[in-house]
Amino acid sequence: MYCPKCGTKNDDNAFRCVSCGEIIQPMPTRPPFISADDNQAMRMLIPIDRSGLAIAAGYLGLVSIVVVFAPIALLLGILAIRDIKKHPEKHGMGRAVFGVVMGGIFTVFLLVYIIVIIAVSISGR
Ligand SMILES: [Zn+2]
DSSP states (O other), X not given: OBOTTTOOBOOTTOSBXXXXXXXXXXXXXXXXXXXXXXXHHHHHHOOTTBOHHHHHHHHHHHGGGSGGGHHHHHHHHHHHHHHXXXXXXXXXXXXXXXXXXXXXXXXHHHHHHHHHHHHHHHHTO
């Protein structure tokens, strides 16, 4: 890098210019963990990198008791897990797994219910 004051070429990590002593890097030893802390704080305030699919899967998992929503929760949960695995910076794996588990359980109930209805209607004929 070059000194903004005298134009002397300096080492990229130089704090002061070797020629004129001008400070050319105001924060030369900024610890890298500060930015990580900033990200952590941001993440707590705004869930910017939380997978939207995971949130949807979580909510649908909650309403899977109404079995109509169960297959949708299962599907969104699977999509969310794939999405989070593809983008490790995204969060919400807990919600996604919850959606898959709840959706899976109640999808089985739904399938059993449909099979029973079909069986009853066939035997009733
Ligand atoms: Zn200089």
